Each structure stands twice: as C-alpha cells, then as structure tokens.
Amino acid sequence: MPEFLSILPFLIAPVVALLFLNLRLSRKLRYPHHLLVHDARRASASFLLRSLRGYYDFFIDLAIAIILAAAISTALHPPFPPSSAVVLDCSRSMLAGATGSRPLDLALKSLLGTGTYKGSKAFALAFDPQAMRTRLVPLEKLTAGLDPARAAIALTTELDFFSLDYAVLGELRERGFGRITLLTDSLPGGAEGLDLVETGFAVGLAAYPTAVRYDRAADSWLVALAESGPREAIQVAEWNGAESAFFPARATRYAIEEGPGGRSLRFPSAGLYLLSIRGGNGEQGIDLPIRLPAKNPPVAASGPFSQLMLKAFPLVDTGKAPGILLEDLGSGPRGARAPEARIVTALLRTEAEGLLDPASTGGRPVAAGIAKGADLAIGPAGLANEDLVLAYDAAILGSADPPFATAVPPGTRSLLRVGSAYLALTRSGPFPLIAPPSESFEARGGPALVLPPPRQSRLPWALALALLCAAKLALWKRFSGKSLLQA
Amino acid sequence: MSLIDADCAALVRAFQRRTPRRPPASSQASRDPMFRRAGSSFDLKNIREYGPSDDPRRIDWKLMGRTDRLFVKEFYEEERDGVCLLVDRSASMESFGEEEASRIAASLAWMLGALGLPTSLWAFSDRILRRMDRPRGGTSPAEVLSFFSGLESGGRTELRSALASARKTSRYRRALIVSDFLESGFAPRSSPFSRSFYVRLHRDLETMDTGNSELELLDQESGARLRMPWDAAARSDYRERERGFDEDFSGAAASGRSWYRRLEPDSDRRLLYWSFLEELYA
Structure with a gap:
C-alpha cells in the first residue's frame, strides 16, 4: 500500500496536467457562430452525460494510472505472498542405512515432528512406475495422523524409491508456490531457486555391478560387484520367459568369488538374472536384475575392408540377424534392414594426422583422421598398425546391448517392479532397469538444480488495461463520429 | 511589397503576355x-x-x-470599366487571419492597378472604414500599402450596406468582395453590381483543435459564447450548413452575374489570383 500511494502521484500528474490543458486551452475557441447549431441540444444533454463526454478521456486515463500503480506496487511487494511448499525427496538413497536413522526417517521427523513447515504444502518427489516418470505426490493423505515412523512405513509401502528427475520441482513454480524447500539426504552442487535441507548421506549396504562381460578365458560370464557394508548373502534368480517371472537358480548355475572391492559371480550361460542381497539391521535390500549378453555378438560386415576386418574376430556370431554392422563408408544397407548399431569405416588416401582414442586401443597409438559420416577414418599408417584391431574390438563391445539401464529405455511399454529395481518391458523383451549409483549425484561444476524465480501473473493487469484502452477508442469513435483510420 | 504577395508581379506579367485582350499600356x-x-x-x-x-x-x-x-x-472612347474592391475588416475575419486576409486583398488590389484598371478600394465592417480611388491604376504598391496601413478591424459584418454605398458612389459596375460573408440575410444574388466577384476567406472549424467533446465557442462579432457538444451529429450538421452556404454562392455564380471562390488558410493563392484575372477579362 505505501508503494502504491508513492507511485500513484507520479502517474496521475501527467493525467491531471492533460486535464488542465484540456479544460483551459484546447476546447475554447474563437469562431463565428453563423454556421453552427443554435438549437436546444446544447442545453438538453444531461449534465452527467455532458460531463462524461467532456472528461471521459480523463476518467479513463485516471483508471489506467491507478491500475499501473497497483500493478507496479504489486510487482515490487506482492500483497499476498505466494504459498510455500516442502518436498520430500523419495530417491533410492533416502532409504540407505538402518531403519530409524535413514535420511527418510530424519526428513520425516523434521517434516512431521516439528512445526517448521506448518502452513506449507507437503509433497513427495517420487518415481511413478505407471507413468514411468518422476512426479509430485501430495503427502497429506499418505501421512495424515501418522507419526514419523509410521509415515516412513506408509511411504515405503505406497511410493517407489528410485532415481528421480529433480527438474519436476519446476512444476511447483508453475502452480504458484514461491518458497520451495527440498528435504533430501544430499544434493551435491546445491540448488538455486529453492531451499535445501540435507539430512546427510548415509552409507550402508551397497552393491553395484561394475563389469558384466563374457570371459573368454574361463568360458563363462562374469558379473563383478562393487560393494560396501557387510557382505550379506547373495540370492540368484533366473528369468523364466515362459512364466515371465524369476525363479531361484540352482547353485550349480553360478559361482561366487570373493574380491577386495566386492564379489564376482560367474554364470555358465547367458540370460536374465536377478541378484538379491538382503540387509540386516532393518536395512533395505538390493535387487540387481542383469542381462548377460550373448557369447558372440552378432556382427555382419559390408564392404571389402569391413569384411576383411570381420575375419579378425573369429568368435563373433555371423548369423542371419546381426545386431552390429561393420561397413565401409557408403557401402552399407539402408532402410529397415540396417541394424541399429553400425561401425562405419572410411579409408583415407592420405596420411591421417590424428590418433584414435587411447581408451579404445588399450593405450596403443593408432593413427586416424576424421571423415564425415564415419566412426573410424583410417589412413595408410593406421592400416599398417597391427593394434588397429583393438579399436574394432572395443567398438564392437561398445555397440553390444548393455546389461542394464539406469533410465527408462525408449520403447518401454510398462515397468515391472523387481524388489528395488524394475524390468522395462519392451518389444524385444524385458530389460533390466536399476537405479544409478550414488556417485552419479556428485557435483559436476555447477548447481545440480536451478528453478526459475516465482512468476506473478500479469494477465489480469494486462486485461484490465486492454479493456480500458478499448473503451477509450470506442468512446472516441462514438463521440467523434470518425473511424480509427481517420485518427 | 511586404503585404503584397511576391508572385503577383510575375502573375500580372504572365497574364499580360498571354491575354490578347490585355489593356493598352498607359501613355x-x-x-x-x-x-x-x-x-x-x-x-x-x-x-x-x-x-x-x-x-x-x-x-x-x-x-x-x-x-x-x-x-x-x-x-x-468609353473608358474601361473599373472594379470596386471591398475588403471585410469585421471581427469574424480573425478566424481566417487578419494579416492573411489583408495580404490577399492588397495583392488583388495591386494586380488590378498593375493591369491599368481603375480601382476603388473600400474597407468596411459595420461601416465604411476607408475608401481610396485609383482611377488610373498603377504599378506602384505605395498607394495600396497606404490604404491597408493602420486599417482598423472589428465590429460586425455589414456587407449589404457596404455594397450599396459602393455602388451608389462609384461608377464602376464590377465589384470584388474579399470577405467571409458571415452576415445573416446576405444573398449573393442581391448584389447591386452588375458583376460581383466573391472571394470567401474561410477556416474550417474541423481543422481547429476542437477535441471530441464539449466545445465552447466565442463569436468575435457578437461576443456571445456557445457551448455545444462537438459530437458526430454536430459535425454532420456543421458540414451540412457549410455545404448549403457554398451552394448558395455557387448557384449565384452559375447565373453568370457573379463568380465565387473559397480560400482556406495556407492554400495556394496564385490559383485564386489567376482564375480571378481570367474571369475578369473573360
């Protein structure tokens, strides 16, 4: 209100000045009366109507000034501060640790056990497997009348704790929430545009697959885990395609090897397996569905050089349905017959000046260049290098299907919950989906999350001003009898 | 020559060259x-x-x-017929611009003299303010300028009595009247002269800063104030009356006894001068 009163005089001043000029200067003329109306019209018009006709411009300008002053003062200091929201992070890491001391329990104690967030609308940011996306769930119904401990049980029962897309918090801005508080365990890098309340990152039972590959030397499939916490028993289940369910695998179907960073599992055959680790002390279990790739990746070749290169890999499957295609630039098949994974080679006539990525050649220097549309551009020196085959080996392995995904893969029809993980049901069959490791939340140089500032709706002010301006034009046209084009 | 338009001398020369019936040079x-x-x-x-x-x-x-x-x-030989030039100096001429009106009248007066026509200059409002006879005309602007110098203005327009006085005391049968003709009851057909040239100096009210609402007008001649809504109806009525006013003069001109032109401020006066001279010698 004080802002409104201080702004208003500045906006009214030119309006009053125009009124003064209008009254004193513009409308009084010296002109003969001979050709003008002398009838009773000048007296018959009612006083109010005549006054309006005389000063409608002033009244409308005055209203515009008042609306502008109100709009400016509202923008500076909103009379009704936007409501606040508190959001409970329901990511997988919130369940780490022993029951009662998990980040979720601490956050619920802060949310429900204290009056800090009284008056704030509470939401849970959780993964929705039905919609296959992160969404905001109102907490009022889920936690009504519950203490923090019971509320934690209710939430772990009702909600899916998985990896989250924190950008969904921006929806709260669009709903008009000004102050947003996120109760989370840790959000490295911080956030802009919202308040963060971090309960601390809990390190409890953890296991994550670091390597899944076919071991040619042992002729078996290897799954290496990185683990922390006590080494609890690993239960292995095997996917039965006919039943569309996991069934416990016989002990002869796998072997567990102890390692310093975690255990490794060996399987005699490819397939879809589920590794489950049940925690003690009330800790949440870990479920890791993993698809072991085919022993020999299905590879085909197109073009003389690629066919020659393919002969360097005797163990690849050159069956009828290749998943990977080696092709010379411009020689590969087009259209639906082309596999999704393609490794295109361009042969350069001149010597290339660059090197292939050492990560793809085991650290060996292999000369290569750049060619449009080619993954590998090899010159004469590169062709003469016997380590070139390493680059193709790495490319074939990199193009093979991954053993699991950390985000919902495209083409997923629905999600099937498997303990703490999911199976994405796609056209080509079930595909493992597990939450990314906690390392993926580490700071990467900038704020992890940036929310736009709260927006105030300007539409009502704009509509009011537009209506007044339209009224001004309409009255001007009515009283002057001129069209707008004549103005 | 400050009161006489600079183009008048060139106009007279051009007219004398072009017109075979030009008057003989005075000798x-x-x-x-x-x-x-x-x-x-x-x-x-x-x-x-x-x-x-x-x-x-x-x-x-x-x-x-x-x-x-x-x-x-x-x-x-019968002397060539002269022209009475009557200049309105009433208060209503203020709307058009007194100086502008004087400039037009003085220019016409000088051109008549420069063509060798005997001229009788009259200035009037509600009475005859000044009179000057130039029986032999002449190219010198001094006489014309002295006529307009210090000429007072004000009062009502009494055109009928001015025309009657001029006709009664002058032997010329043609009259050029420079006025706004805002006199109630004046009829252009009732001029006592055998041929009348009417030059109406007019400023349209709609060209003035009238606004779009109430309008208060002060009549310069009567001092009366008129407050009226300046709305679409009033504008339409004003335009209708203007059209009727013009039609009266144009109708009289069609009869052949008179000639009529309306001049707005800042419009090209050379056209008026030229058409007047052509009509004068038609």
Whole structure:
C-alpha cells in the first residue's frame, strides 16, 4: 500500500496536467457562430452525460494510472505472498542405512515432528512406475495422523524409491508456490531457486555391478560387484520367459568369488538374472536384475575392408540377424534392414594426422583422421598398425546391448517392479532397469538444480488495461463520429 | 511589397503576355484629350460634317433642322470599366487571419492597378472604414500599402450596406468582395453590381483543435459564447450548413452575374489570383 500511494502521484500528474490543458486551452475557441447549431441540444444533454463526454478521456486515463500503480506496487511487494511448499525427496538413497536413522526417517521427523513447515504444502518427489516418470505426490493423505515412523512405513509401502528427475520441482513454480524447500539426504552442487535441507548421506549396504562381460578365458560370464557394508548373502534368480517371472537358480548355475572391492559371480550361460542381497539391521535390500549378453555378438560386415576386418574376430556370431554392422563408408544397407548399431569405416588416401582414442586401443597409438559420416577414418599408417584391431574390438563391445539401464529405455511399454529395481518391458523383451549409483549425484561444476524465480501473473493487469484502452477508442469513435483510420 | 504577395508581379506579367485582350499600356497620348480615341461614350469629343464613310445613324438630326446641313457628333472612347474592391475588416475575419486576409486583398488590389484598371478600394465592417480611388491604376504598391496601413478591424459584418454605398458612389459596375460573408440575410444574388466577384476567406472549424467533446465557442462579432457538444451529429450538421452556404454562392455564380471562390488558410493563392484575372477579362 505505501508503494502504491508513492507511485500513484507520479502517474496521475501527467493525467491531471492533460486535464488542465484540456479544460483551459484546447476546447475554447474563437469562431463565428453563423454556421453552427443554435438549437436546444446544447442545453438538453444531461449534465452527467455532458460531463462524461467532456472528461471521459480523463476518467479513463485516471483508471489506467491507478491500475499501473497497483500493478507496479504489486510487482515490487506482492500483497499476498505466494504459498510455500516442502518436498520430500523419495530417491533410492533416502532409504540407505538402518531403519530409524535413514535420511527418510530424519526428513520425516523434521517434516512431521516439528512445526517448521506448518502452513506449507507437503509433497513427495517420487518415481511413478505407471507413468514411468518422476512426479509430485501430495503427502497429506499418505501421512495424515501418522507419526514419523509410521509415515516412513506408509511411504515405503505406497511410493517407489528410485532415481528421480529433480527438474519436476519446476512444476511447483508453475502452480504458484514461491518458497520451495527440498528435504533430501544430499544434493551435491546445491540448488538455486529453492531451499535445501540435507539430512546427510548415509552409507550402508551397497552393491553395484561394475563389469558384466563374457570371459573368454574361463568360458563363462562374469558379473563383478562393487560393494560396501557387510557382505550379506547373495540370492540368484533366473528369468523364466515362459512364466515371465524369476525363479531361484540352482547353485550349480553360478559361482561366487570373493574380491577386495566386492564379489564376482560367474554364470555358465547367458540370460536374465536377478541378484538379491538382503540387509540386516532393518536395512533395505538390493535387487540387481542383469542381462548377460550373448557369447558372440552378432556382427555382419559390408564392404571389402569391413569384411576383411570381420575375419579378425573369429568368435563373433555371423548369423542371419546381426545386431552390429561393420561397413565401409557408403557401402552399407539402408532402410529397415540396417541394424541399429553400425561401425562405419572410411579409408583415407592420405596420411591421417590424428590418433584414435587411447581408451579404445588399450593405450596403443593408432593413427586416424576424421571423415564425415564415419566412426573410424583410417589412413595408410593406421592400416599398417597391427593394434588397429583393438579399436574394432572395443567398438564392437561398445555397440553390444548393455546389461542394464539406469533410465527408462525408449520403447518401454510398462515397468515391472523387481524388489528395488524394475524390468522395462519392451518389444524385444524385458530389460533390466536399476537405479544409478550414488556417485552419479556428485557435483559436476555447477548447481545440480536451478528453478526459475516465482512468476506473478500479469494477465489480469494486462486485461484490465486492454479493456480500458478499448473503451477509450470506442468512446472516441462514438463521440467523434470518425473511424480509427481517420485518427 | 511586404503585404503584397511576391508572385503577383510575375502573375500580372504572365497574364499580360498571354491575354490578347490585355489593356493598352498607359501613355501620355492616351491620357491627353486631344489624342483620345473616338468611341461610343457619352463624352462629346467633336462635331463635324457628315462624310461618305460615316455611319448615317450618327447624324445629328436636330442640328440638320437648324442648319440644313448634315453633321455627325464624335464621342470619346468609353473608358474601361473599373472594379470596386471591398475588403471585410469585421471581427469574424480573425478566424481566417487578419494579416492573411489583408495580404490577399492588397495583392488583388495591386494586380488590378498593375493591369491599368481603375480601382476603388473600400474597407468596411459595420461601416465604411476607408475608401481610396485609383482611377488610373498603377504599378506602384505605395498607394495600396497606404490604404491597408493602420486599417482598423472589428465590429460586425455589414456587407449589404457596404455594397450599396459602393455602388451608389462609384461608377464602376464590377465589384470584388474579399470577405467571409458571415452576415445573416446576405444573398449573393442581391448584389447591386452588375458583376460581383466573391472571394470567401474561410477556416474550417474541423481543422481547429476542437477535441471530441464539449466545445465552447466565442463569436468575435457578437461576443456571445456557445457551448455545444462537438459530437458526430454536430459535425454532420456543421458540414451540412457549410455545404448549403457554398451552394448558395455557387448557384449565384452559375447565373453568370457573379463568380465565387473559397480560400482556406495556407492554400495556394496564385490559383485564386489567376482564375480571378481570367474571369475578369473573360
């Protein structure tokens, strides 16, 4: 209100000045009366109507000034501060640790056990497997009348704790929430545009697959885990395609090897397996569905050089349905017959000046260049290098299907919950989906999350001003009898 | 020449070159009665005996009765008919601009004189303010400027009485009236002159800063104030009256006894001057 009163005089001043000029200067003329109306019209018009006709411009300008002053003062200091929201992070890491001391329990104690967030609308940011996306769930119904401990049980029962897309918090801005508080365990890098309340990152039972590959030397499939916490028993289940369910695998179907960073599992055959680790002390279990790739990746070749290169890999499957295609630039098949994974080679006539990525050649220097549309551009020196085959080996392995995904893969029809993980049901069959490791939340140089500032709706002010301006034009046209084009 | 438009001299020269009926250059011979040409006026020049080449209709029969000889009378050539120029100096001329009106009237007066036409200048409002006769015209602007110098303005427009006075006291049969013609009851057909040239100096009310609402107008002549809504109806009525006013003058002009032109402020006056001269010698 004080802002409104201080702004208003500045906006009214030119309006009053125009009124003064209008009254004193513009409308009084010296002109003969001979050709003008002398009838009773000048007296018959009612006083109010005549006054309006005389000063409608002033009244409308005055209203515009008042609306502008109100709009400016509202923008500076909103009379009704936007409501606040508190959001409970329901990511997988919130369940780490022993029951009662998990980040979720601490956050619920802060949310429900204290009056800090009284008056704030509470939401849970959780993964929705039905919609296959992160969404905001109102907490009022889920936690009504519950203490923090019971509320934690209710939430772990009702909600899916998985990896989250924190950008969904921006929806709260669009709903008009000004102050947003996120109760989370840790959000490295911080956030802009919202308040963060971090309960601390809990390190409890953890296991994550670091390597899944076919071991040619042992002729078996290897799954290496990185683990922390006590080494609890690993239960292995095997996917039965006919039943569309996991069934416990016989002990002869796998072997567990102890390692310093975690255990490794060996399987005699490819397939879809589920590794489950049940925690003690009330800790949440870990479920890791993993698809072991085919022993020999299905590879085909197109073009003389690629066919020659393919002969360097005797163990690849050159069956009828290749998943990977080696092709010379411009020689590969087009259209639906082309596999999704393609490794295109361009042969350069001149010597290339660059090197292939050492990560793809085991650290060996292999000369290569750049060619449009080619993954590998090899010159004469590169062709003469016997380590070139390493680059193709790495490319074939990199193009093979991954053993699991950390985000919902495209083409997923629905999600099937498997303990703490999911199976994405796609056209080509079930595909493992597990939450990314906690390392993926580490700071990467900038704020992890940036929310736009709260927006105030300007539409009502704009509509009011537009209506007044339209009224001004309409009255001007009515009283002057001129069209707008004549103005 | 400050009050006379700069283009007037060029206009007169161009008109004299172009018009075959241009008036003869004034000379000493033309002004001396001994050398004045015989003509058809009533001014007797000479009586002489009838010759074979004379027109028998000009024989003086009374003289023949007294003398039994045939005599014919010779008269001087009739003088070219002059023009009365009446300039409105009433208060309503303020709307058009008094200085502008004086400039137009002075320019016309000077051009008439420069063409050798006898001119009688009259300034009037509700009475005759000033009169000057220039029987021989002349190219000098001094007389014209002295006529307009210090000429007062104000009062009502009394055009009818001014026209009557001019016609009564002047022998010229043509009159050029520079006025706004805002006199109730004046009819353009009722001019006592055999030919009248009306130049209406007019400023349209809609060209003024009228606004779109109430309008208060002060009549310069009567001092009356008129407050009226300046809305679409009032504008339409005003335009209708303006059209009727113009049609009155145009209708009178169509009869051949008068000529009418309306001039707005800042419009091209050379067109007016030229068309007036052409009409004057038509």
